[in-house]
Amino acid sequence: MGKSMDGAPPRKGRQSRDQAFDVWLKRGLHQLFDDVVNEPVPEELLKLIEEDRSKQD
Amino acid sequence: MTASLFHDQVIAILPKLRVQALALTRNRTAAEDLVQDAVCNALAAQQSFIPGTNFGAWMHRILRNRFISDLRKKRETTDIDDAPQSMLAVAARHDDRLSLMELDAALARLPDDQREALVLGVLEGMSYQELAEMSGCAVGTAKSRVFRARRQLEVWLTGEESVSDAGDRKKGERVQAGAAKKNSGAQRVSSRMSAAVV
Numbered sequence: 252m253g254k255s256m257d258g259a260p261p262r263k264g265r266q267s268r269d270q271a272f273d274v275w276l277k278r279g280l281h282q283l284f285d286d287v288v289n290e291p292v293p294e295e296l297l298k299l300i301e302e303d304r305s306k307q308d
Numbered sequence: 309m310t311a312s313l314f315h316d317q318v319i320a321i322l323p324k325l326r327v328q329a330l331a332l333t334r335n336r337t338a339a340e341d342l343v344q345d346a347v348c349n350a351l352a353a354q355q356s357f358i359p360g361t362n363f364g365a366w367m368h369r370i371l372r373n374r375f376i377s378d379l380r381k382k383r384e385t386t387d388i389d390d391a392p393q394s395m396l397a398v399a400a401r402h403d404d405r406l407s408l409m410e411l412d413a414a415l416a417r418l419p420d421d422q423r424e425a426l427v428l429g430v431l432e433g434m435s436y437q438e439l440a441e442m443s444g445c446a447v448g449t450a451k452s453r454v455f456r457a458r459r460q461l462e463v464w465l466t467g468e469e470s471v472s473d474a475g476d477r478k479k480g481e482r483v484q485a486g487a488a489k490k491n492s493g494a495q496r497v498s499s500r501m502s503a504a505v506v
Contacts, residue, residue, distance in 0.1 A: 272462050272466060272501055274501070276458070276461065282408055284427065284431055287339070292319070292322050293340065295344075296322070299344070300318055303315065304312060307314075308312065
């Protein structure tokens with residue numbers, strides 16, 4: 252209560268602000284990283300894995 | 309584990325390895341190289357993987373060790389580069405793009421281990437236990453890395469601290485927070501945060 256009286260935001264307000272930041276952060280990280288995740292795997296890398304698979308079999 | 313299953317698991321985990329590699333390198337080309345090098349290391353060491361143990365943690369650890377090893381060899385810091393370029397190509401609103409650029413720049417300022425833990429925790433849903441296994445640290449350390457990364461981003465980007473920090477914040481951070489709040493970037497991020505929860 253003291254904090255609210257001296258001008259600091261009330262705890263409840265801070266919590267909702269934290270939640271808003273978490274939502275924004277998650278959305279931002281998705282926007283920055285999702286296209287990388289969704290790119291097709293380079294053929295060269297797949298070939299490397301498949302060649303090794305053949306050697307092991 | 310059969311060789312076939314092992315290779316299937318390697319292919320299945322590639323998207324997550326890309327996220328980890330980009331989080332660590334901040335460079336798309338370097339990230340692709342890192343994933344390829346890590347896969348080569350994993351294939352060479354496949355006999356050392358113990359079936360029944362956590363394959364994801366094993367694979368992420370190989371990539372992480374490779375990154376650290378490469379970094380030591382280079383003896384130079386990685387740079388921020390084309391990671392945001394793809395984002396800029398997205399038809400997003402001007403303010404969205406700017407706040408994303410600010411997020412990307414702030415991510416680049418975080419220590420590598422904190423950025424990696426935050427990205428894998430938030431985007432890939434990795435637990436503190438998994439993060440700890442991956443990086444060979446205590447669960448408490450993994451938790452602390454995610455917490456500190458999030459807290460630091462919030463201070464830098466909004467000028468605000470989280471509820472849990474309010475009790476133990478330091479004077480220096482308070483000054484930094486005050487300064488950050490005045491800049492337009494912080495206001496822009498705050499504005500986008502409000503829009504995000506609507």
